[in-house]
Amino acid sequence: xxxxxxxxxxxxxxxxxxxxxxxxxxxxxxxxxxxxxxxxxxxxxxxxxxxxxxxxxxxxxxxxxxxxxxxxxxxxxxxxxxxxxxxxxxxxxxxxxxxxxxxxxxxxxxxxxxxxxxxxxxxxxxxxxxxxxxxxxxxxxxxxxxxxxxxxxxxxxxxxxxxxxxxxxxxxxxxxxxxxxxxxxxxxxxxxxxxxxxxxxxxxxxxxxxxxxxxxxxxxxxxxxxxxxxxxxxxxxxxxxxxxxxxxxxxxxxxxxxxxxxxxxxxxxxxxxxxxxxxxxxxxxxxxxxxxxxxxxxxxxxxxxxxxxxxxxxxxxxxxxxxxxxxxxxxxxxxxxxxxxxxxxxxxxxxxxxxxxxxxxxxxxxxxxxxxxxxxxxxxxxxxxxxxxxxxxxxxxxxxxxxxxxxxxxxxxxxxxxxxxxxxxxxxxxxxxxxxxxxxxxxxxx
Amino acid sequence: xxxxxxxxxxxxxxxxxxxxxxxxxxxxxxxxxxxxxxxxxxxxxxxxxxxxxxxxxxxxxxxxxxxxxxxxxxxxxxxxxxxxxxxxxxxxxxxxxxxxxxxxxxxxxxxxxxxxxxxxxxxxxxxxxxxxxxxxxxxxxxxxxxxxxxxxxxxxxxxxxxxxxxxxxxxxxxxxxxxxxxxxxxxxxxxxxxxxxxxxxxxxxxxxxxxxxxxxxxxxxxxxxxxxxxxxxxxxxxxxxxxxxxxxx
Numbered sequence: 001x002x003x004x005x006x007x008x009x010x011x012x013x014x015x016x017x018x019x020x021x022x023x024x025x026x027x028x029x030x031x032x033x034x035x036x037x038x039x040x041x042x043x044x045x046x047x048x049x050x051x052x053x054x055x056x057x058x059x060x061x062x063x064x065x066x067x068x069x070x071x072x073x074x075x076x077x078x079x080x081x082x083x084x085x086x087x088x089x090x091x092x093x094x095x096x097x098x099x100x101x102x103x104x105x106x107x108x109x110x111x112x113x114x115x116x117x118x119x120x121x122x123x124x125x126x127x128x129x130x131x132x133x134x135x136x137x138x139x140x141x142x143x144x145x146x147x148x149x150x151x152x153x154x155x156x157x158x159x160x161x162x163x164x165x166x167x168x169x170x171x172x173x174x175x176x177x178x179x180x181x182x183x184x185x186x187x188x189x190x191x192x193x194x195x196x197x198x199x200x201x202x203x204x205x206x207x208x209x210x211x212x213x214x215x216x217x218x219x220x221x222x223x224x225x226x227x228x229x230x231x232x233x234x235x236x237x238x239x240x241x242x243x244x245x246x247x248x249x250x251x252x253x254x255x256x257x258x259x260x261x262x263x264x265x266x267x268x269x270x271x272x273x274x275x276x277x278x279x280x281x282x283x284x285x286x287x288x289x290x291x292x293x294x295x296x297x298x299x300x301x302x303x304x305x306x307x308x309x310x311x312x313x314x315x316x317x318x319x320x321x322x323x324x325x326x327x328x329x330x331x332x333x334x335x336x337x338x339x340x341x342x343x344x345x346x347x348x349x350x351x352x353x354x355x356x357x358x359x360x361x362x363x364x365x366x367x368x369x370x371x372x373x374x375x376x377x378x379x380x381x382x383x384x385x386x387x388x389x390x391x392x393x394x395x396x397x398x399x400x401x402x403x404x405x406x407x408x409x410x411x412x413x414x415x416x417x418x419x420x421x422x423x424x425x426x427x428x429x430x431x432x433x434x435x436x437x438x439x440x441x442x443x444x445x446x
Numbered sequence: 447x448x449x450x451x452x453x454x455x456x457x458x459x460x461x462x463x464x465x466x467x468x469x470x471x472x473x474x475x476x477x478x479x480x481x482x483x484x485x486x487x488x489x490x491x492x493x494x495x496x497x498x499x500x501x502x503x504x505x506x507x508x509x510x511x512x513x514x515x516x517x518x519x520x521x522x523x524x525x526x527x528x529x530x531x532x533x534x535x536x537x538x539x540x541x542x543x544x545x546x547x548x549x550x551x552x553x554x555x556x557x558x559x560x561x562x563x564x565x566x567x568x569x570x571x572x573x574x575x576x577x578x579x580x581x582x583x584x585x586x587x588x589x590x591x592x593x594x595x596x597x598x599x600x601x602x603x604x605x606x607x608x609x610x611x612x613x614x615x616x617x618x619x620x621x622x623x624x625x626x627x628x629x630x631x632x633x634x635x636x637x638x639x640x641x642x643x644x645x646x647x648x649x650x651x652x653x654x655x656x657x658x659x660x661x662x663x664x665x666x667x668x669x670x671x672x673x674x675x676x677x678x679x680x681x682x683x684x685x686x687x688x689x690x691x692x693x694x695x
Contacts, residue, residue, distance in 0.1 A: 386534075387497075388534045389534050389536050391496060391497070391518060391534075392530070392533070392534040392536065393536070393544075394495075394517070394518040394519045394522070395494050395495075395518050395519075395521075395522055395527075395528060395530075396522055396544070396547075396548035396551075396552075396604065396608070397519050397522035397523050397548050397551035397552045397555065397608070398519060398547055398548065398551055399517075399519050399551075400517070400519070402547075403519075406539055406547075407536070407539075409538075410536065410537065410538025410539045411538065413538040414537075414538060
């Protein structure tokens with residue numbers, strides 16, 4: 001009987017209507033208003049197109065043309081999640097599966113008093129004033145249609161508030177898992193972090209896709225880094241090979257604060273990752289590291305923007321890409337030094353390794369400097385594996401494929417040197433080797 | 447062990463080697479000397495399979511194998527080792543892991559088991575002591591930021607570990623002070639044995655004060671123009687290369 005073969009989910013599935021605003025029952029008026037405004041913005045401007053400078057190389061028309069469905073309830077067991085956790089990492093944990101928060105899988109024991117770590121919707125009920133004071137306060141709706149869409153349709157995500165002077169010693173692991181589904185699904189995830197003065201925390205967002213379903217993750221993470229706070233943020237993209245991931249990290253930093261952001265874009269059919277950092281006060285430090293591996297027909301686009309609005313700030317960016325087969329990558333690094341932002345020290349580096357004839361990279365630094373006493377450096381390189389290095393390894397008995405693997409991994413390895421957490425570093429090392437489809441025995445070499 | 451017959455090689459269509467003939471037997475130490483640009487380094491690089499050179503004529507046999515048809519890694523596994531004139535820096539690959547991979551690959555080719563981590567480390571440290579290298583160098587990227595002398599010692603360290611049948615040293619003495627030169631020479635002498643052959647490519651005689659060769663060859667214009675014993679090197683030291691190259695012209 002045909003009816004029996006029809007998945008039950010499909011009978012209840014709701015198409016994702018971009019232009020309709022599904023306000024959850026009982027939602028606060030201020031939030032309804034925010035959603036409404038964002039929706040109007042999206043309806044007016046629509047999806048970004050390649051006619052816009054910021055989207056010149058990244059075409060997202062497949063997203064606009066595909067009918068996506070809203071997430072349906074998925075239940076997973078602790079055992080099913082265990083294999084996706086970072087091995088041996090002692091961390092706090094929140095788990096989202098197919099766009100649904102999994103209450104029973106959270107691991108919050110030992111969280112210092114006063115720290116709030118929960119699902120965003122729970123925070124809206126428990127801490128409405130705190131959420132209202134911070135939500136959408138950094139991420140500019142007007143930046144591009146996808147942020148507006150996220151604000152209009154945000155479904156779930158995590159909320160973290162670390163009060164003043166609290167330094168979290170354990171990292172916070174956030175799993176966003178997508179499993180095999182019958183229908184193309186979209187996850188509009190919204191995360192909000194408030195790091196109060198002199199606080200310290202580490203976030204590890206891990207987006208993992210298994211199966212071959214077309215799904216679309218659209219995320220927006222807003223982080224308020226108050227004066228003297230230190231935030232380390234990891235974004236691991238291991239979406240499935242048929243998934244679309246569009247995500248923005250929006251950070252606002254107070255005086256003497258420090259942000260270290262690391263992006264590891266390893267999996268996904270199309271990835272567009274924006275990092276927008278605003279230094280709102282003096283003596284702010286921002287470090288952005290990124291590694292992207294594009295092969296097959298993968299397309300990975302990183303856009304970073306650092307806004308030096310005040311003096312004595314520093315920023316350092318290192319993005320490296322390995323592009324193979326017909327993979328394509330984009331890097332655009334904007335550094336804005338405003339008129340009042342004297343004594344800024346900004347450095348940006350983008351290095352790319354092209355491993356095939358068809359591989360492509362479009363890299364562009366974008367420096368806009370309006371202050372006169374600043375130090376701004378930038379550099380971009382595109383190259384192949386070094387023939388002398390290859391020969392040197394082979395002349396010592398290593399076969400050509402192993403020599404190539406070692407040099408390719410060594411190129412990526414520089415980004416791992418910024419990862420102090422040993423368990424996380426080991427995990428990332430494995431993920432990178434796997435994505436590069438390299439012989440795991442080369443791990444012994446590095 | 448090594449037989450070179452009428453070897454011609456080009457780089458970028460320019461002829462560098464123009465008919466080299468050389469026989470190297472087990473237990474022998476040969477020194478190849480000659481003025482700059484004579485083709486000494488080219489010869490060493492051609493023997494290890496550097497791809498920039500095109501072989502246009504001639505034959506090279508190593509033991510019973512046609513050397514010119516072997517990939518660089520096959521030559522290494524067969525027991526040929528070149529200590530490079532300009533060792534390459536490899537950022538991101540630690541020296542210890544590089545040594546481990548090289549040694550285990552060469553051991554596998556000889557039918558020997560992989561060394562476990564402890565034995566390997568002990569062996570590496572022993573050899574490091576022999577070339578007076580600080581163990582800290584094990585945990586740095588291969589040759590990265592090493593001084594000229596440190597790089598040369600790292601080459602000799604690799605040679606001592608891999609125990610090649612045929613060791614080629616390309617200007618390993620250049621840029622070394624007298625103490626470093628002695629260390630390098632001691633390393634090479636430690637490797638001398640009736641089963642092994644050593645070919646030293648050098649511009650100067652001074653290395654030969656410490657590693658006494660059985661044969662000295664003068665390479666000029668891509669050919670060996672004179673061969674002799676160690677006394678030939680002394681003659682060259684006193685008179686330069688002029689008398690030989692002019693006599694030939």
